[in-house]
Amino acid sequence: MNNPLKPADAAALLAAQGIEATPEGAEAHARFVTQQLGHSAKEFAQLDFEAEPAGYVAALRTNTR
Amino acid sequence: MNDAEILELSAAGLARAIREKKIGAAKAMEATLARAHAVQPKLNAFLRIDTELALDAARMADKDLARGHLRGPLHGVPMAHKDMYYRKGIASSYGGKVGPSRPAPTTATALERLDAAGSIQFGVLNMAEFAFGPTGHNYHYGHCGNAWDPSRITGGSSSGSGTVVAARASYAALGSDTGGSIRLPASFCGVSGIKPTYGRVSRAGAMPLSFSLDTVGPLARTVEDCALVLGELAGPDARDPTTEARQVPDYMAELRRPVAGLVIGKPRQYFYDGCDAEIAAAMDASLDVFRRLGARVLEVDIPDFEAWNAAAIMIIGAEAAAMHGNWLRTRPQDYSPQVRARLEQGMVVPAAAYIDSLRLRGVALREFCDKVFSKVDVLHAPVVAFQTPGIAETDVGGGPKMAALLAQVTRLTRPGNFLGVPALSVQAGFTKAGMPVGMQLLGRPFDESTLFALGHAYQGTTDHHRRAPAL
Numbered sequence: 001m002n003n004p005l006k007p008a009d010a011a012a013l014l015a016a017q018g019i020e021a022t023p024e025g026a027e028a029h030a031r032f033v034t035q036q037l038g039h040s041a042k043e044f045a046q047l048d049f050e051a052e053p054a055g056y057v058a059a060l061r062t063n064t065r
Numbered sequence: 066m067n068d069a070e071i072l073e074l075s076a077a078g079l080a081r082a083i084r085e086k087k088i089g090a091a092k093a094m095e096a097t098l099a100r101a102h103a104v105q106p107k108l109n110a111f112l113r114i115d116t117e118l119a120l121d122a123a124r125m126a127d128k129d130l131a132r133g134h135l136r137g138p139l140h141g142v143p144m145a146h147k148d149m150y151y152r153k154g155i156a157s158s159y160g161g162k163v164g165p166s167r168p169a170p171t172t173a174t175a176l177e178r179l180d181a182a183g184s185i186q187f188g189v190l191n192m193a194e195f196a197f198g199p200t201g202h203n204y205h206y207g208h209c210g211n212a213w214d215p216s217r218i219t220g221g222s223s224s225g226s227g228t229v230v231a232a233r234a235s236y237a238a239l240g241s242d243t244g245g246s247i248r249l250p251a252s253f254c255g256v257s258g259i260k261p262t263y264g265r266v267s268r269a270g271a272m273p274l275s276f277s278l279d280t281v282g283p284l285a286r287t288v289e290d291c292a293l294v295l296g297e298l299a300g301p302d303a304r305d306p307t308t309e310a311r312q313v314p315d316y317m318a319e320l321r322r323p324v325a326g327l328v329i330g331k332p333r334q335y336f337y338d339g340c341d342a343e344i345a346a347a348m349d350a351s352l353d354v355f356r357r358l359g360a361r362v363l364e365v366d367i368p369d370f371e372a373w374n375a376a377a378i379m380i381i382g383a384e385a386a387a388m389h390g391n392w393l394r395t396r397p398q399d400y401s402p403q404v405r406a407r408l409e410q411g412m413v414v415p416a417a418a419y420i421d422s423l424r425l426r427g428v429a430l431r432e433f434c435d436k437v438f439s440k441v442d443v444l445h446a447p448v449v450a451f452q453t454p455g456i457a458e459t460d461v462g463g464g465p466k467m468a469a470l471l472a473q474v475t476r477l478t479r480p481g482n483f484l485g486v487p488a489l490s491v492q493a494g495f496t497k498a499g500m501p502v503g504m505q506l507l508g509r510p511f512d513e514s515t516l517f518a519l520g521h522a523y524q525g526t527t528d529h530h531r532r533a534p535a536l
Contacts, residue, residue, distance in 0.1 A: 010413050017412055018394040025406060025463075029413045032468055037418060039375035044421040047428065053277075053420070055427030060264065060485055061309070063434040065512045 002037055005030040068096040073533070076142050076236035076290040080183075083141040086130065090141025090185070094123035097143040098187060101234040104536055108210045108232060110225040112148050112158055112189050119143065119187035126185060138293060140183030146239040147223050148189035149196060149272035150176050159272045160192040160222075162205050162399045163392040173270025174302045175239055175281050182297040188235075190225025194404045196241055196274045197385060198222055199249055199474040200459050204401035208456050211254055212534040213500055217453045220249035220474075226284045227254035231501075232536055237285035237294050241271060242488075243278045243381060245448075245478025251284050251490035252448035252503025257520065257530065258284040259291040262511045263485030264309040266295070267302035273388060275381040276307075277423060278482045287530055288491060288520035292316035295513065311511060319514035320521040325359025327519065329506075330441030332367045336477055340450040347494035347502040348447050351523065355445075358522050365440050370480045373429050374472075376422035377483035383419040386411025402463030407471075430484050430510075438509050443516060448477060448503040452496050481507055489516040492529035501529070 010033070011026035021029065066082075071093055074082065082088040098116055105111050126141040148158045151169035158164070176186065191209045193201065201209045201224030209224035211217045212231040219228045223240030227250025230238055240247040242260035251258030259282045266281040273279060283294040299313040331352060337345060352362050386393070386408050393400070393408050400408065437444055451473070461467050481488040486507050493504040506516045524530050 005413070013413055014409060017390070019397070019409060019412060021409055024465075025409060028406065028465065028468070029410050032410050033413045033415075036375040036379050036414070040372045040379070040418070040422065040425070043372040043376070043425055043428075044418070047421060047424050051424040051428060053423035053426070055424065056430065056485070057264075057427075059427040059430040059434075060262070060510045063430060063438070063510055065509045065515070 002034070002041060004034040068099065071096045072100055072233040075287045076139070076285055077287070077293050079236055080139055080142050083130070084135060090123040090126040090130070091120065093141060094119055094143050094185065094187065097234065100232070101145070101188065101229070104212070104232045104234050107215050107536060108212060108228050109207045110191050110209055110229045110232070110234070111145065112191055112206060114188040119185055122185045126183065136181070136183030137297070138182055139179065139297065142184045142236050143187050144179065144184050144237050145188035145190050145229060145235045146176070146186060147192045147226050147241060149192060149241065150239060151270040152176060157189070157272065158206070159195050160203055160206065161194040161404070163396050169270070171270055174267035174304055175271060175298055178297050190229060190238060192224055193222035194401055196222040196243060196246055196272065197404050197407055199245055199471060201250065202456065202460060210456070211453065212536060213255060217455050217500065218253060218459055220253035222246040223250045223284060227251055227256060230254070230256045230284050230286055231534055233533060237283050237290055240282060240284050242280045242282060242482065243274045244377065244475045244482050247282050247284060248448050248478050248488060248490040248503070248505055249474065253453050253501065255492050255501025255529070255532070256284050256286055257288050257291050257492065258282065258490045259295055259513065259516070260481060260488045261295060261299065261513055262487045264307050265487070265511065265513070266298045267305040267308050269302055269304035275384040277380050277384060278377065280482070288489065288517055288524055289320055291489070292320055292517045292521070309511070314514050316514060316517055320517050322514065322518040324519050324522045327360045327443070327515065328441040329355050329360050329362050330365040330437060330444045331362055332444060332446055333364050334367055335370050336446040338450070340447060341452055343452065343496045344447050344450060344502050348445070348504055351493045351504050352445060354523055354526060355519065358526065360519070363441055365437055365444070368429070368432050368436055373425070373483045374476070374479050376425050377479050379414045379418055379422045382407065382411030383414040403467055406463035406467060426483060426485070433484055434509060442508070443519060444507040446477060446505055446507070448490050448505045449474065450477060452498065453500040478505070486510055487513045487516055489520050491520045491523060494529055
């Protein structure tokens, strides 16, 4: 399990991009991103070194009927 | 034919009647406009109705036909569209207050193609703010009401599109689908809707939400109408480099393809987790119809969607946040709390996670096709697992209940966007409360034809799509 993103870090990341988050918002954003990273971590870890986004278009074209 | 009879025609039926000069385009437009104005106070579905312009255009269509000029397969068919498709010289709202707010410099390819097919646009439709909401709430222009019960949600983001088609106030309507935004309102409002394969329909001139996931498609009363409209929309477009060059089938001919012998997959996992009993029963009943049509139903194992959904959520969040960044910094107060919160979430997604999400798509699509489409021709599932909730009870804004609600509403539709496969939503019955229930059929990339053939055969032996709400 990855370490959860801290609300203060989420707020700092937003502030660095010119956006001011409320304390409640920062907490919710940190929780949200932590959840998504947790759900996808295993699949991301299994990706081939060479996998790139264009692989999707190739899959779309070759998995037709 | 009186107005009520005209309004009960499908788009294909009306096009045929106009072509055969049994009904004038102006007469059909008058009936449609009267219906649109009549339902608007109850549904809040239109953001603009162009009464005089539309009547002039319909009269011109009649003159063209009298001179022997048939513009195309949709000659004279009235349609209103989600207010996110550019029309040169007109500013779209995108369902929001922030935005370019300038007249569009060009017309969307989708509108150009419908114009060329002879359809007449008579208005623009309410939608979720920036197409970033799955329920049909809109805090700027007012929430959209479901034609079957205006106190309940329409689904979104193509909220107006779903409810006006159900209300017989437009023969079809463009929607867009990034996480379920065609299929959800189609299901909640009891109409048909096709989310085409990613790359099948041009997005040029359509408001972007998440350019990796956005798809353009119609909602209509019947599967035949979806096939008719998609046939006009689909195909390569130099203005959208993500469109595929492959030939577009004759969908209207493909509708008549035999369905006996096709294999329909019923997922063993995920789609029925916590599913409402009435919805599950409607799904079983629809599978029985397919069996009677000669199709075989096979239970199939499907991959784990949880990781793919998380990846899709990070893609849509990061891409939307990037496009809205300037407005989010300078005019945050002009977003509703929910959209603002979701855009802020997207700003926190790490770049590597966003790119990993995109890298995962090709792997996921191959795995899905290998595991599912090696055994069945299409996957059959509910669009949503719960009954249509009220507008008030789902009015969660950007508060702590938001994430759970959004995840619940889009749980069964989002995988189709991550994979980019075509998905057709079809009316599958009604709950005891009288609200529509929708099923979705998912197919291989670019195989909309099989979905249409199955959906059309289903509607040939059922009457759910013929029932109209008593507004």
